Amino acid sequence: MSVFSQDSESVLDSKNNNEPKSFSQWQQLRRSNPSGMSGYYSTKSQQKMIADRKVLGSAWYA
Amino acid sequence: MRSHRLLEQLDEARGLFQSANVNEQYEIEAIRTELRLRGLFSSKQIRPTSLAYESIIAVLFMQMTRTGQKLTVPPTVQSNPHKYAIPTALPRDLAAAVQADLLLLKNNTYSSTLLLVQLVNGTLARVNGKDAA
Numbered sequence: 001m002s003v004f005s006q007d008s009e010s011v012l013d014s015k016n017n018n019e020p021k022s023f024s025q026w027q028q029l030r031r032s033n034p035s036g037m038s039g040y041y042s043t044k045s046q047q048k049m050i051a052d053r054k055v056l057g058s059a060w061y062a
Numbered sequence: 063m064r065s066h067r068l069l070e071q072l073d074e075a076r077g078l079f080q081s082a083n084v085n086e087q088y089e090i091e092a093i094r095t096e097l098r099l100r101g102l103f104s105s106k107q108i109r110p111t112s113l114a115y116e117s118i119i120a121v122l123f124m125q126m127t128r129t130g131q132k133l134t135v136p137p138t139v140q141s142n143p144h145k146y147a148i149p150t151a152l153p154r155d156l157a158a159a160v161q162a163d164l165l166l167l168k169n170n171t172y173s174s175t176l177l178l179v180q181l182v183n184g185t186l187a188r189v190n191g192k193d194a195a
Contacts, residue, residue, distance in 0.1 A: 023095075023189070027088055041113055053095055061092075061188035 020052040023061050068133060069147060075122040079114070082121075085190070092189045093120040096181055100162040102155045115149050123164070126174040127182045133172040140170075 021029075026049050030040040039045060053060045082090060094116050097103065103116045125131060133156070139146045140153045156172055159165040164178040 023092060027091060030091065046113075049095065050098055053099060058188065061185075061191070 020055045020060075021049075022056065022059075023053075026052070068135060068139065071122060071125075071131065071133060072118065072148070075118045075125060078125070079117045079121045088189050089124070089186055090117050090120050092185045093124055093182060096185050097123065097159075097164075100164065100181075101158045102162070103151075104154075104158065105151070112151075115151065119152075119155060123159075123174070123178060124182055127179045130174075135170055135172065137170065 026040065029045070033039045034041055036042065037044075040049075078086075079090060094103075094113075097120060098116070102119070103112070105112060122133075126133070135148075135153065135156065139148055143150050143152055156165060156167075159178075160167050160172070162177075163175055164181065165172045166175050
């Protein structure tokens with residue numbers, strides 16, 4: 001049983017890791033986890049962010 | 063020297079980037095992403111210094127669309143930017159911006175195109191159109 005009353009929408013949630021993240025989700029990551037291997041400013045994250053922007057198009061900002 | 067003005071413009075953009083509030087950081091990140099999507103900042107290995115540089119260029123482009131300011135880059139600076147304390151990637155990224163129709167180049171001077179104005183305004187509208195924070 002989860003201690004949370006509803007499903008987490010965290011960008012770090014393993015359930016959502018393969019789903020394209022929105023701009024605000026990426027900015028949430030920038031503020032919560034800016035550095036490190038999986039941080040916002042890592043090469044991998046930046047490449048994934050651009051890929052998500054391409055996949056979602058203008059809906060990235062929605 | 064004419065590159066002095068370019069240094070001032072870069073310093074001003076750097077100051078705005080470093081003092082940006084939360085919402086302005088969102089705006090800078092969005093513009094930086096859109097520019098990268100259009101072929102600027104093509105280095106694959108991303109470092110903190112390059113991200114700061116990319117953010118400063120994003121602010122610079124935003125300033126160009128808002129104030130109509132132009133960038134004059136003399137040929138000597140184009141070919142040896144490091145000798146004038148100009149980021150070495152700048153000439154390449156300005157050329158990429160011209161290639162993407164975001165900047166117009168005439169007599170060593172870059173000015174914003176309507177496409178850049180639309181890109182900046184459209185992106186800021188999307189970012190600020192909802193509670194991004």
